[in-house]
Amino acid sequence: MTDIVVHIGLNKTGTSSIQDFMSMNADALLERGICYPRAGREQTAHHPLSYWLKKLPEDADPRALEPGIALLDEIRASGADLVVLSSEDFHTHGPRGVRHLAQLLAGHDVRIVLYLREHLAYLASWYQQNVQASHLSAAFDTFCYFARTPFHVTAERWTQAFGNDALSLRLYDRDRLAERDIVRDFAQAADLRVGFEGLQRKPFDSNPSVAGNVLFAKRLINNFIDKRAAAALNDDITALSRLMPAFRGAMHVDETVVNYVAGIYAADRAKLHKRHGLAIVPCAGARAGSLTPDLRTLSGDWEMLRGEAAKRSLPIARELAMLSLGDLGALLPAT
């Protein structure tokens, strides 16, 4: 029987850093008794394993099917004391997918690690990434209204399959992470018990979130293109976001939206606190950041982005050329 840690996300809680660390050091970790299996993994994370489990029919036995067999063989052959599986896609599983994973890992001592994040910060970060890398064109408040994700429901789904004691619920908040570092915090949560000497870390990713009128420009363009084309513009957006500080970092969120989000997740926070002892302090007051859009400067910014994109021959120049924006100041709320 091997101890197995399953890291299930959430997305936007430093999952890439954890997965980069685990995959870059897979060989060194194995020498220290920790296996980060290749079976069910593509590059850094076990997304293929998660997708496969999600699609299994109700009556399937994952232990008798590939890649389940390959995973169990690798775990057995590794001789490791501890196995780590990681994919943020795991947290999106319904009861059937979670049951299948429990079935697959039956006989092992399984712990589930789930990082949560304050709701507004989570939604804002998720939204910014979606607009930049996909074809989402809805406003942030619409996104919050529809993308409701009560965390306690996810937590309960996993405790029902693995037991209450199996779940380690942690808050992704730099001030509360071990040494303010998600990788070190995960090492603690997963009880890796390894020193970090000799292990590699990916250099700090200096690409902050895109915000302001560049994010809004992408949102507007997303109306005219499909998902694949929208994803292809990701790098162009990152490049354009470097033109001005207002195009990077946090996105401004009005107090009304902040309060709305805090209100709809009040019961979620209460349940997480009561059942799992996890306290989440909701964001209060307007969230500081770049106005998205900033209508006072939009017309000028749009022209500047068009010019820069054309000058650098970025593919996004074609999309930016499709619309011209005039003075939209009349839409600003009267002050």
Added chain:
Amino acid sequence: MATVFLHVGLADTGSAELQSHLRTDEERLRAAGVVFPRVGRDGATHDALARLLRTSSDDRDPRFLQLRRTLREELDGFAVAILSSDRFASLSGQPLRQLAGLLEGHRVVVLAYLREHLAHWSLRYERAVVQSNLSGAFDSWFALARSPFSAMVDRFAETFQRGNLLLRLVDDAVPGSHVVRDFAAATGCAVLGEHAPAPRPEPPRVGGNLLFVKRVLNSFLDVRQGARFGADVAALALTESASGPFLVDAPTARRLADLYAADRTRLARRYGLEITPRLDAHGHSASPDFATLAADWARLRAKAQRQSLPLGQLMGQVAPSGGMQAPLAAPAAASGAPAASAAALSRTAAHAALQQLAGRVAALETETGAAATRDELTRQMDDLKRSLAELRTTATVDLRRQFADYVHAIDAARRIAAAASP
């Protein structure tokens, strides 16, 4: 003890017509022993009651206590009562328990009208774009807005017992009349629907590029502004021949059907309600139709300005800059799809030609001294019209409809070109 019929919607399943009848027939129903309580009512709906249930913290809330007293008085002496609000459907938890508490001592029968998922969500989407500030695409919106009917039905079944639940599937063709007749039969209120209610204009269906224009403009608007400009869009839709339900292609219809497969199974297993999913294309006016977008934008803007609608001004500030192009999506042939038919290939060529012309026509609006260009464009448009007329003779029904839309767009573009100052 009265039998209380609790009509919970859903929205856009004929609720407005039913409520209109309930209000019109209020006195006749009363004479027949059926009360349509006034407490908690906004006009013809009990939306105010639903709102109070949502906002009141508990059943000791003085507003709630007052409402309970008044309702008891209103129900006194009646065998049947009817409460109706689409907003009831979204109640859960404490507010739903409070509603049950409010009706304690009475037999409650819950009536819910559902519609096939694609029909339901496409209409909800259209309304949200027109009447609010939704700017997302239909496919990304329905993935986000996922809300299984069975979850709502389960909540009401648990609160009021499964045996007291009446589920109906609405026929998309005649939702309003169907629901009124069905409701009258289910509740035994024979007088309901015998008299026509005061005429109540139905919001027009909005599709095609008019819906897309609103969707793009919504990116700049808050909810209130979205609703205000929505009235302008509705006014324009009344005279748009190419509007109507927007086109949902077959792959998108199938994705939505897949998304709700488990919901259909649960409704069939638990409540015996069978919903056959639509797997084919739904609606007819492409939103957007890039081939005609630039011309449509200019035409709709001019129309809005003629009618002095503020939308016209906004459309002038956000405008296609002469070269509105089709999206970057790879052409079918390049993505490994089967080779297109001759008619479809001709359509692709027609698309491209029309796009180019439309862009140049839109540019004409802002350029002066372009008489020669205008005449040349007019000639090209006439040529294209003739080509389309030839293509129509061999095209499928869908393509013929598409070509007819193009001809419509060309005619509009010709008018714009003719009006442009030389």
